[in-house]
Amino acid sequence: MHPHCAGLSGQWPCNSEKSQGRHFGGRHPRLPDRQQGPEGSFPPASGSRGPQWCDWRLGGCDRRQAAVQKSGATEAEGGGPSARRLTRRTARPFRGRAVCLASRPARARNCGKRGREGHMICAGLDIGGTKIEARLFDADLQATHSHRVPTPRASADAFFAAVGEQVAWLRERAGADLPIGIAMTGVVEPDTGLAQTANLPISGQPMAERLTAVAGRPLPVMNDSMALAFSEANGGAADGAAAVVGLIFGTGVAAGICVDGRPAARYGGIAAELGHCGMPARALDRHGLGLWRCGCGRDGCIEAYIPGPGLIRLAAHMGLGEIAPPELAARAAGGDAQAEAVLATWADLSAEALEILQMTIDPQIVVLGGGLSQMPGFVERLEAALPARLMPGTPRPILRLARHGDASGVRGAALLARMAAAEQPWTC
Ligand SMILES: [Zn+2]
Known part of the structure; x- marks a missing residue:
């Protein structure tokens, strides 16, 4: 190749x-x-x-x-x-x-x-x-x-x-x-x-x-x-946007960058491994969370908290035991205050991750994909949590689900x- x-x-x-x-x-x-x-x-x-x-x-x-x-x-x-x-x-x-x-x-x-x-x-x-x-x-x-x-x-x-x-x-x-x-x-x-x-x-x-x-x-x-990001910037949810981030919430968290319809130049090929950036200390302090071990061997990575396994771990940490994200969303929709608290915490932590993207890459559109993005209310929760995490006066990226789904x-x-x-x- x-x-x-x-x-x-x-x-x-x-x-x-x-x-x-x-x-x-x-x-x-x-x-x-x-x-x-x-x-x-x-x-x-x-x-x-x-x-x-x-x-x-x-x-x-x-x-x-x-x-x-x-x-x-x-x-x-x-x-x-x-x-x-x-x-x-x-x-x-x-x-x-x-x-x-x-x-x-x-x-x-x-x-x-x-x-x-x-x-x-x-x-x-x-x-x-x-x-x-x-x-x-x-x-x-x-x-x-x-x-x-x-x-x-x-x-x-x-x-x-x-x-x-x-x-x-x-x-x-x-x-x-x-x-x-x-x-x-x-x-x-x-x-x-x-x-x-x-x-x-x-x-x-x-x-x-x-x-x-x-x-x-x-x-x-x-x-x-x-x-x-490349797919969605060409005939997808971010078609025509100048600066696009594709953000996958799956078993891990990772981002891709597309500028003017083409994948952005990078130096070593690792950007944007958002999942292995550290979760901001202010977020962990706000929710009383410790430095959880990440799959990469380090502590406190974003990936330890907000992808699918991170959300399951968060629910267990907050007293709900082992519960799959769809069931968690269903219980929250049914009025379960504990499930709602878990998802609110997850959304706040995820908004911190989005804020990092906004401050470092400044995308016009963030296209969301991965298995967890199919959870009911996924985009709505992130949109609701994001404004409180952005620095005042900075532009807010548009959040959209991938148009081409898991084939994107x-x-x-x-x-x-x-x-x-x-x-x-x-x-x-
Ligand atoms: Zn890591």
């Missing part, structure tokens, strides 16, 4: 140049040598006629750089009119468009069926700690088929074998090769291409090589929270794969 696809650390046209010069003090993963699939594969192998895998990224940067040079201004200064025009184009949110692969080799041209508007069908793998789900999407990015298998936890070999079988299922179901992206927990380090994840048996594995071995070519990989993350990965397989408006 191309390290620039892996981990989705924001290696998008022009953004990488900006970050190299402005934000990271010149340290930025260098553009790696292109990696090609085997002869006749999709994308076309080296030496084939037509665009090469990931050329759309490199080409975009090259073109913008040329425009900047032509204008006589430096990249840091933003360049002249032609450069600014290109900048506006790159900042345009992706809306999809008819793509023409006429210059691709015949076999690649046949890969990816087309819908009535010319978009390719595409697919994604949603990889979590319990299941690997393959989803096929039509040209309008609507899920049409899915196939779920348990996630092998015993070894990396078993894990990648299962991934290969799911890729084969997608190709067989589609009747051809097609763009396939992966949304998974954890990250792929931009510099090394090595996976780092707590819930899968693949930490330290070279993703590009392992995926190529089972799928025949590299597959773009996104962190699942980044994929959620894998939809984002599929969209990324489709975009990588086609020339994009901002690069051509």
